[in-house]
Amino acid sequence: MEPSNALNQTFFQLGATSVSxxxxxxxxxxxxxxxIIIACVIVQRSAKARLxxxxxxxxxxRDAEARMSEILKSQAxxxxRMQTMAELFGSRQSELNQSIRERLDGMTVRIGNTMTEQTKSTHENLARLQERLAVIDTAQNNIQSLAGQVVQLQAILANKQTRGAFGQARMEAIIADGLPQGAYEFQxxxxxxxxxDCLVRMPNGAPSLVIDAKFPLEAWNAIRAAESAEEKRDAASRFKRDLEVHIRDVADKYLLNGETQDTAFLFVPSESIFGEIHENFEAIxxxxxxxxxxxxxxxxLMLSIQVIQAVLKDVRMREQAHLIQKEVVRxxxxxxRLDDRVRKLQGHFGQASKDIDDILVSSSKVTKxxxxIEALELAEAPADSAAVETSRSAASATGQLRLRVVEGDD
Known part of the structure; x- marks a missing residue:
């Protein structure tokens, strides 16, 4: 059979159609x-997908390597930064210590100067008080020595030329010995x-006290020299009249309202004359x-001067006491103020110590x-999804570390 005929033969029947x-x-x-074409396409697509x-x-x-390099760079x-922070903390701590030392030295110097000035002022005030007490002792000794000279009064009064001068001198001696300079003025x-004859300056702005030493001794001596009763009566009348005139003159001339005290002293230079006047001339x-x-x-007069001296001393002691009290108050x-500043300084020390402890805790956390991070072991990432997960974990850890470092810096 020929090949063409074999190919034309019916192979199978598909409905009405014959398939050769x-x-x-x-x-x-x-x-x-x-x-074959589909297989080639599938193979080609598979090769492209693998590529x-x-x-x-x-x-x-490459991304993992880049991120790893970024991590190492961030670590460096x-x-x-940690080294810079440590150096900054060290410099600030040294500056703080130096500032504290300077302030303590300044406070020590100021306190020492203040105490020295106060001590010096107190010693000066005490020295002045001792000097015044010495003056008082000297005046008392002079008064005692003057008391021993009173017995010589009769002999001195017998001399008419020295009689008036003696009363003035006696009064001036008593005043000068009993009162300090500036507390009185003669003439x-x-x-x-x-x-x-004398004007005694009273303390606290009070009016001055007037002392007159012009006593009419001639009329008194006439009484002592009278021999008969009639002569004594005449001399007594004359003495009474002269003394009343002198008392009126003293009251009119020396008792000035607002300028002098409302009472004046009439000095009698003899204790015996003073006794005779109070015994025999009560009306005067x-x-x-x-x-x-x-x-x-x-x-x-000496007793009165001592009273005035005590008043002046009391006033001056009060003035000195006020000064001492003011200095003590200061x-x-x-x-x-020193206690308040020391307490504030103590609070600053406590706050500085707490801040340093907090900084040390933060730096310790950053160091750990x-x-x-330095102790992490990083292996080569495979070319699959595990590499992606590793890179994401590393990026997340780096972000958290940076956030914590920023919080530690704050």
Whole structure:
């Protein structure tokens, strides 16, 4: 049978259509060719997919290497920052210590100067008080020595030329020995032009005290020299009249309202004359009291001067006491300010110590985290999904570490 006839023979019957052997072979060849083409396309696509996977794996490996280099760079930067922080903390701590030392030295110097000044002022005040006490002792000794000279008064009064000068001198001696300079003035001029024998300056701005030493001794001596009763009566009348006139003159000239005290002293330079006046001339004493004139003997004048001296001493002691009290109050105020500043400084020390402890805790945490990062073992990442997960974990750890470092810096 010829090949063409064999190919034209019916291979199978498909409905009304007869499929020859040649047609079947052609169809089979076409099907095989289509299968081969599909297989080639599948193989080509698989090769392309593998190439793309290899390229992606290489990209992931490069990304992992880049991220690893960034991590190492961040670690190096963190170590540099930690070293800078340590140097900064050391410099600030040294500056703080130096500032504290300077402030303590300044406070010590100021306190020492204040205490030295207060001590010096106190010693000076005490020295002045001792000097015044010495003056008082000297005045008392002088008064005692003057008391022994009173017995010589009769002999001196017998001399008419020295009689008036003696009364003035005796009064001046008692005043000068009993009062400090500036507390009295002899022959001072008042606003009305009169000049009393002595003007005693009273403390606290009070009016001055007037002392007159012009006692009418001639009339008194006439009484002592009278022999008969009639002569004594005449001499007594004359003495009474002269003394009343003198008392009236003293009251009119020396008792000035607002300028002098409302009472004046009439000095009698003899204790015996003073006793005779109070014993035999009571009317004159009463007239003097009504005129606000006090007749004083040397002993009474000394007693009055001692009272005035005590008043002056008390005033000056009060002034000194006020000064000492003011200085003590200032010293207590300085001590109070010193205590407040020391307490504030103690609070600053406590706050600085707490801040340093907090900084040390933060730096310790940063150091430990840096050591943990430095101790990580990083292996080569495979070219699959594990490499992606490793890179993401490393990126997340780096971000958290940076956040913690920033929090530690704050």
């Amino acid at each position: 052997v040649g047609a079947a072979l052609v169809a089979a060849a076409a099907v095989m060719l289509l299968v 793309i996977a290899e390229i992606q794996a290489e990209d992931r490996a 930067e963190m170590q540099g 001072a001029t008042l606003s009305n032009g009169s000049r009393p 004493v009463q007239r003097a009291h009504r005129s606000r004139i006090v007749i004083v003997s040397p002993s009474l 010293l207590m105020e300085d001590v109070g 985290r840096g050591q943990k």
